[in-house]
Amino acid sequence: MIRAFVFVLSICSLRLLAQQPCENLTKLSLPNTTITMAASVPAGSFALPGGRGAAPPASVPGFCRVAGVIAPEVNFELWLPGSWNRKFMEVGNGGLAGTINYNAMLDPLRRGYASSSTDTGHTADNDGHWALGHMQRVIDFAHRAVHVTAQADKAIIQAFYGAAPEHSYFSGCSQGGQEALTEAQRYPEDFDGIIAGDPANYWTHLYLGGHLWITQAMESGYIPASKTQLIGEAVYKACDALDGIKDGVINDPRRCHFDPSALLCKAGDAADCLTSTQVESVKKIYQGGRTPAGDQIFPGVLPGGEAGAGGWSTWITGSDRGRGSHTVLGMPFLQNVGFENPNWDYRGFRWQRENGFDSDVDFIDKKLGPIFNNMNPDLTAFRGRGGKLIQYHGYADPDISPLNSINYYESAVQFNGGLDKTKSFYRLFMVPGMYHCNGGPGPNTFDSVKALEDWIERGSAPEQMIASHLTNGAVDRTRPLCPYPLEAHWKGSGSTDRAENFACGLPKP
Numbered sequence: 001m002i003r004a005f006v007f008v009l010s011i012c013s014l015r016l017l018a019q020q021p022c023e024n025l026t027k028l029s030l031p032n033t034t035i036t037m038a039a040s041v042p043a044g045s046f047a048l049p050g051g052r053g054a055a056p057p058a059s060v061p062g063f064c065r066v067a068g069v070i071a072p073e074v075n076f077e078l079w080l081p082g083s084w085n086r087k088f089m090e091v092g093n094g095g096l097a098g099t100i101n102y103n104a105m106l107d108p109l110r111r112g113y114a115s116s117s118t119d120t121g122h123t124a125d126n127d128g129h130w131a132l133g134h135m136q137r138v139i140d141f142a143h144r145a146v147h148v149t150a151q152a153d154k155a156i157i158q159a160f161y162g163a164a165p166e167h168s169y170f171s172g173c174s175q176g177g178q179e180a181l182t183e184a185q186r187y188p189e190d191f192d193g194i195i196a197g198d199p200a201n202y203w204t205h206l207y208l209g210g211h212l213w214i215t216q217a218m219e220s221g222y223i224p225a226s227k228t229q230l231i232g233e234a235v236y237k238a239c240d241a242l243d244g245i246k247d248g249v250i251n252d253p254r255r256c257h258f259d260p261s262a263l264l265c266k267a268g269d270a271a272d273c274l275t276s277t278q279v280e281s282v283k284k285i286y287q288g289g290r291t292p293a294g295d296q297i298f299p300g301v302l303p304g305g306e307a308g309a310g311g312w313s314t315w316i317t318g319s320d321r322g323r324g325s326h327t328v329l330g331m332p333f334l335q336n337v338g339f340e341n342p343n344w345d346y347r348g349f350r351w352q353r354e355n356g357f358d359s360d361v362d363f364i365d366k367k368l369g370p371i372f373n374n375m376n377p378d379l380t381a382f383r384g385r386g387g388k389l390i391q392y393h394g395y396a397d398p399d400i401s402p403l404n405s406i407n408y409y410e411s412a413v414q415f416n417g418g419l420d421k422t423k424s425f426y427r428l429f430m431v432p433g434m435y436h437c438n439g440g441p442g443p444n445t446f447d448s449v450k451a452l453e454d455w456i457e458r459g460s461a462p463e464q465m466i467a468s469h470l471t472n473g474a475v476d477r478t479r480p481l482c483p484y485p486l487e488a489h490w491k492g493s494g495s496t497d498r499a500e501n502f503a504c505g506l507p508k509p
């Protein structure tokens, strides 16, 4: 009788907790954390906060909007839907973060997740000045903020719903991909499912052998944005058909050995050719950063991401006489975090050791590598807690070389007992023709969250993910993405625009 009474009482208190007013969460006491806002948002149209005035209001289910700050200055939000799927998802950032990623919080919220994001401990967007003289901000940005946000989120979820999430997931691309792999390697207890897109996990080498290398290449032989179309067309002419289908997509651009000398001007600079210094720049971009002795610092971008929106004109050349995102993102970071000198000039970078002194690569690696780099192939703890990791990378990414994802995955395969054992918890999907995180000529829209849910909640490992390509909102091509090292092969009949006419298989010799 007493036990039955206690049981009924506990059910009632569970219900009461689940139904407690959202606004009560401001009274919640959490270590190092202040809840600054808890407000009910009705279902319907919701104006995304945070200086995104141009973004149209989003359609949302009813939710409890919680904002807080974790000491010293990690801001975060957690959105708790009234109709909860009993799961939690934290989403990642882009660039140098500095804003809560409201846009990315929408998708998990609509799926029923408790959805969260952090600004990673500073509030300036893609400007390195926040970091100068603030090592704690650097540490929070590099790895701590996402972790402590997950801890606070779980405590708030428990208080609001009266239950812990049954599953906790993280999803991010670019810097968010870096955050994803950081979590798998450094804080494996936080999430049991992780999606890592186009990750910046070899951080110092990306900034030196990628961003700085490309900035210097543009300095010595600037390529106007207007010529990226020319280069792209030549690349596809040379390499599109290598995979057996002339479809505007290069299946594996590692097999494309395009020589930009083919575009060399015969008599002076012109719109339809490259000068000799421009040819050298293109070669450097594909080659990737190297020391004068020839050691690779970071792999180069692969052919296929040159032309169009989101291609080289965004990342490498900038708009005409402008500077690409490699420069705009990379140089302030190296000035304010790397060398702690806003006047540091990238032209004077020392690529090699001289007279027994470290090179600047050594200097940055020693200073920032332990904080930022996440290339540790040991995923034992994450695997041990039942974690599953889906990584993807655009083969035509002009920002972060896709080869870095392959290099890291292959190191993980070696460390974790071979391909079969690694695929049991960690799969890499290379995305032909996708630019940085989205866009590009290849099918680049796919539901990695659904694939992760199927894997973790239904035990169905992703043997493929179906990707779509859209033009003006309409799907005009579908194709499977395959777990590396498999790739999609056309079966030999039927439309090459339909996924069912393809199968995943090993690369053909």
Ligand SMILES: [Ca+2]
Residues within 6 Å of the ligand: 239, 240, 241, 242, 243, 244, 245, 246, 247, 248, 249, 250, 251
């Ligand atoms: Ca092709």
